[in-house]
Amino acid sequence: MSKRVTRSLRTALLLMLVALLAGTSALADSIAVKLNATTKVYQAADASSRSIKVPKNLKLTLKGYSDGWGQVAYKGHIGYIRLKYLDRVNPMKAYVTESAVVWRDAGGTKKLGTVSVGAVVYVVGVDGNFVRIRNKSGSRKGYIKAGALSATRVGEEPLEDSDDGDISAEAIPESLRSTTTSPSVSKVEYAIYLAQNLMGAPYSATASPPKTFDCAKFCYYCYTRAQSGVIQNTSYTQGYDEQYAKIGYDDLKRGDMVCFDTVADDDACDHTGIYLGGGYFIHASSAAKKVILSSLSSGYYKRTFSWGRRIFED
Numbered sequence: 001m002s003k004r005v006t007r008s009l010r011t012a013l014l015l016m017l018v019a020l021l022a023g024t025s026a027l028a029d030s031i032a033v034k035l036n037a038t039t040k041v042y043q044a045a046d047a048s049s050r051s052i053k054v055p056k057n058l059k060l061t062l063k064g065y066s067d068g069w070g071q072v073a074y075k076g077h078i079g080y081i082r083l084k085y086l087d088r089v090n091p092m093k094a095y096v097t098e099s100a101v102v103w104r105d106a107g108g109t110k111k112l113g114t115v116s117v118g119a120v121v122y123v124v125g126v127d128g129n130f131v132r133i134r135n136k137s138g139s140r141k142g143y144i145k146a147g148a149l150s151a152t153r154v155g156e157e158p159l160e161d162s163d164d165g166d167i168s169a170e171a172i173p174e175s176l177r178s179t180t181t182s183p184s185v186s187k188v189e190y191a192i193y194l195a196q197n198l199m200g201a202p203y204s205a206t207a208s209p210p211k212t213f214d215c216a217k218f219c220y221y222c223y224t225r226a227q228s229g230v231i232q233n234t235s236y237t238q239g240y241d242e243q244y245a246k247i248g249y250d251d252l253k254r255g256d257m258v259c260f261d262t263v264a265d266d267d268a269c270d271h272t273g274i275y276l277g278g279g280y281f282i283h284a285s286s287a288a289k290k291v292i293l294s295s296l297s298s299g300y301y302k303r304t305f306s307w308g309r310r311i312f313e314d
Contacts, residue, residue, distance in 0.1 A: 031061070031062040031088060032059065032060075032061060032062075032088070032089040032090065033059070033060050033061070033062045033070070033072070033086040033087060033088055033089060033125075034057055034058060034059045034060070034086075034087055034089055035054060035055070035056050035057060035058045035060070035081070035085055035086065035087075036056065036085055036086070036087045036125070037056050037085055038053065038054070038055050038056045039053075039054060039081060039082065039085045040052065040053055040054065040081075041054050041072065041074075041079035041080065041081050042079060042080045042081070043079065043080070044080060045066070045067065045069035045071075045080045046080075049080075054081075058074075059089065060072040060073065060074050060081075060086070061073040061074070062086060063078070065083055066242060068082060068083055068084070068128065069081070069082060069083065070082070070083045070086050072086070083125065083126055083127065084106065084125070084126075084127040084128075086125055087124045087125045087132070088123070088124055088125060091122035091123055091124050091134065092122065092123040093120060093121075093122055093123075094120070094121050094122070094123050094131075094133070094149045094150065095118065095119070095120060095121075095149065095150050096115050096116065096117055096118060096119040096120075096121065096144075096148055096149060096150075097117060097148060097149065097150040097205060097206060097214075098117060098147075098148050098206060099114060099115070099116050099117060099148075100114065100115055100144050100145060100148035101113075101114055101144070101145075102114065102115055102133075102142040102143065102144055103130070103142060103143045103144070104142065104143070105143060106127035106128050106129075106130040106132075106143050108130070108143075112142050115144065115148075117206055120136075121133040121134070121135070121144070121149075122134050122135065122136060123149070124141075126146070127143065129145060129146055130143040130144065130145060130146065131143065131144055131145075131146045131149060146232075146234065146237065147232065147233050147234060149234070150205070150214075150234070172196060172199075172276070172280070172293055173278060173280075175278070176254075176276045176277055176278050176280060177196060178190070178192040178193040178196060179193070180192075180193050181193060183225070183226040183227065186314050187226040187227055187255075187312040187314055188226075188254060188255030188312045188314050189255070190225070190226045191222045191223050191225070191226040191255060191274065191311075191312070192222075192254070192255060192274065192276060192282075194221070194222045194225055194226075195218070195222045195274045195282045195291075196276075196282065198210070198213070198218070198221075198222075198282075198291050199282065199291050199292070199293065200290050200291060200292075201213055201218075201284070201290060201291045202289065202290055203284050203285060203286055203288070203289045203290050203291070205286070207284075209221040213284040213291060214284055214286070215235055215271050215272050215273065215283050215284045215285075215286075216233055216234045216235040216238055216272055217233050217284070218273075218274075218282075218283060218284040218291060219231065219238060219257055219272045219273065219274060219283075220232070220233040220238075222274060223257070223274075223311050223312075226312065227312070230311055230312075231257070231311060235259070235269055235270055235271055235272045236267060236269055236270075238257060238259070238269065238272050238309070239259040239267075239268070239269025239272060239306065239307075239309070240267070240269060241309065244257075244309040244310055244311055245309070245310045246307045246308070246309065247307060247308035247309065247310055248307065248308070249296075249305055249307075249308075251308075252275050252277075252296075252308045253275070253277070253310065254275065254276060254277040255274070255275065255310075255311070255312055256274075256275045256308040256309065256310050256311070257272055257273070257274060257275070257308060257309040257310075257311055258272065258273050258274070258275045258281050258283075258296065258305065258308050259271070259272050259305075259306045259307050259308065259309065260272070260273075260301060260304045260305055260306055261304050261306045262304050268306040268307075269306055271283070271304075273294070275296070275308065276293075279295055279296050279297035280293055280294070280295060280296065281293070281294060281296050281301075282294075
C-alpha cells in the first residue's frame with residue numbers, strides 16, 4: 001500500500017461488531033447493519049437450511065453472532081446470514097496497537113500495505129479472524145488481523161483506578177495465594193499462580209508479554225499457559241466469548257475472568273482481569289502503569305463491572 005493509502009487507513013481496533021451466541025442470545029444493544037453483497041438469509045445458522053435471496057444494501061438489525069454467522073432481524077422476522085456479508089451502518093473508530101499488514105481480502109492472500117501503531121481506522125465488519133476496515137471517507141478499504149486493534153488510542157489511559165486499586169504483592173491475603181506450579185494439578189490455580197507472580201510487571205499499550213502487558217494480553221498470557229488457545233488476546237473478544245458462561249457479580253468464583261465497561265462506547269467490555277476471590281482481582285492497569293491487585297467490592301471497579309467469564313471449571 002502507498003504511503004498515501006497508509007495515512008488514509010490509519011488503523012485499528014478489534015471491536016468485532018457484535019457479540020453473542022449462535023442464534024438464541026440477544027446482544028446488550030442490537031447493531032444496525034446492511035448487506036455488502038446480494039446473498040441469502042437462512043432459517044438457521046446452517047447453509048443447508050431453508051433460505052431466500054436478499055439484495056445488497058438491505059438494512060437489518062444484528063442481534064447476535066457465532067461461528068461466522070450473524071443472527072439478524074427484519075420487520076419482526078429472524079434469520080441468519082454469514083457475517084462477512086454484514087457491514088455496520090455506523091463504522092466504529094479504532095486504533096492500531098501493533099504494526100500490521102492490511103490485506104485485500106480476509107484470506108490474507110494479497111498484501112495492500114502496512115499500518116503503524118497509533119493509526120486510526122473505522123471498523124466495518126468481521127470475517128473470520130480478520131476485521132474489515134476503511135478510512136473515514138470510505139475511499140480506502142482492507143482487512144486486518146483483529147488482534148492488532150484496540151478501542152483506545154495508544155498511550156491513552158482510559159481507566160480511572162480507584163484509590164483502593166494499587167496493592168502491593170505482599171498485601172495479597174495468604175488465603176488467596178496459589179502455590180500450584182503446574183496446570184495438570186489445577187488450571188485455575190496455575191493461572192492465578194502466574195498472575196500473582198507478575199505483580200508489578202510494567203503496563204504498555206503495545207504489550208509484549210512476558211516483559212510488558214496490557215489488560216487483555218495479561219489475561220491471555222495467564223490463561224493460555226494454563227491451557228493453550230482458551231481465549232483471544234483483546235478485551236472485546238475475551239468479554240464477548242460466549243463459549244464461556246457469563247457470570248454475575250454475586251456468582252463469581254476464583255479464577256473467573258472479570259470484565260469491565262471503562263470506555264464510553266457501544267460495547268460493555270473494555271477491560272479484563274483475573275478474579276482471586278474475596279473481592280480482589282489482578283489486572284494490568286493503564287493508570288497504575290503496572291500489574292496490580294484491585295478491589296472489586298466497592299469503588300470504581302464495582303461501578304464499572306459488567307460480568308465475569310468462567311474460563312476453567314476446576
